[in-house]
Amino acid sequence: MVERRVNVGWAEGLHARPASIFVRAATAAGVPVTIAKAGGNPVNAASMLAVLGLGAQGGEEIVLASESDDAEAALDRLAKLVAEGLEELPETV
16 A cells, blocks of 8 residues: 655645546546545545545645555655645646
8 A cells, every 4th residue: 555645735625626636637647546634534536526525624634545556656746736736737746
């Protein structure tokens, strides 16, 4: 299991537009990824409803995880996206 702990960089948290950006990036990651609030139950990171259901606020810690052997780079990219509150997935880390 590979995981990254990161604080949400979007001031509004993972709501509406930021959640949409994140879900598109998670879907494009090419590996199954889960997202959870620290200490919470993980949900599918590629599901808009699941991500919105987390209610993750700006500055709150989340955990990105994957059981895929080749998840390191994908999780690094997703963690950067979330931590920096980027508008799109970076091409490289």
